[in-house]
Amino acid sequence: MRFFLIFSAFFLMFNLFAQDNYPTPPLTENRLFYIQHSKNFNTYVYDANFLLPNYLNEKEPVNIYRIVYTEGGIKKSLTTFQRKLAYGIEASKISQNIYKLKLVAYSGFQLIMKIGQDGKAFVETTVNNQTIILTRMFLKMKEGRSDFNPKLEYVLFYGFDNYGNKTSFRFVPS
Numbered sequence: 001m002r003f004f005l006i007f008s009a010f011f012l013m014f015n016l017f018a019q020d021n022y023p024t025p026p027l028t029e030n031r032l033f034y035i036q037h038s039k040n041f042n043t044y045v046y047d048a049n050f051l052l053p054n055y056l057n058e059k060e061p062v063n064i065y066r067i068v069y070t071e072g073g074i075k076k077s078l079t080t081f082q083r084k085l086a087y088g089i090e091a092s093k094i095s096q097n098i099y100k101l102k103l104v105a106y107s108g109f110q111l112i113m114k115i116g117q118d119g120k121a122f123v124e125t126t127v128n129n130q131t132i133i134l135t136r137m138f139l140k141m142k143e144g145r146s147d148f149n150p151k152l153e154y155v156l157f158y159g160f161d162n163y164g165n166k167t168s169f170r171f172v173p174s
Contacts, residue, residue, distance in 0.1 A: 022138075025067050032062065032113065032123045033159075035087065037139040041069040044078070044087040048113070048121030054097070056121070061091050061099050061113060097121075106152075106173070125157065127169040132159035 023041055025034055030048040049063040050056055064087060068074050078087055088104040094112075101111040101123065111134065112124045123134045138156040155171045 023067075023069055023073070030063075030121060032121060033134045033136050035137045035139065038141045043067045043069065044082075046089070046123075050121075054115055054119050056097050056099070056113075056115070058093060061093075062089050062101065064089060108173070125159075127157045127171055130161065130167070130169060132157065132161055132167055132169070134159045 022036055023043065025043050025045055028045075028047050030050060032046045032048055034046065035044040036042075044064065044066050047063045047065075048056060049060050064078055064083070066076050066078055066082070066087070068076050082088065084104065086105045089111075090102045090104060090107075091099045091113075093099055097115040099113045101113055103109060103111070109125055113121055114124065115121055124131055125134050126132075134157060136158045138158075140153040140156070142151040142153045152173050155173070157169045157171065159167060161167045
């Protein structure tokens, strides 16, 4: 009985984190992570921007774009509004190929972009005192809010822990 309760709680927890029927954007060689939200299926993609192998573009270390699934899955640049107020990133160089990234909409999350031994870029963040390599985020927006005054209900972070295991965390902003 105890095993059944633990298993049920585990299954229920991960079921709550699922986003049924959301598309997965096509994988790119330099993918860092992507963001989706509960308003529609459009996806915001963050790729490392290399000038040369193992050398990030210092002026713009992250290439950000959106895949507009509401228009057949076409790739588009972010609008000025999206870049300045929602999905843009402020990047500051810490050292060679290590950057601190902040999402403009919520600077409370510190993201660190690094280059691994394999030459691939990745982003680390800490959620609920756990460090993860971030692969995607899902933003659950509060219902009844306009697109010009959105509020977050919660954020789901997906990625890998220090041991390479898939993990996910739910964060409720205060």
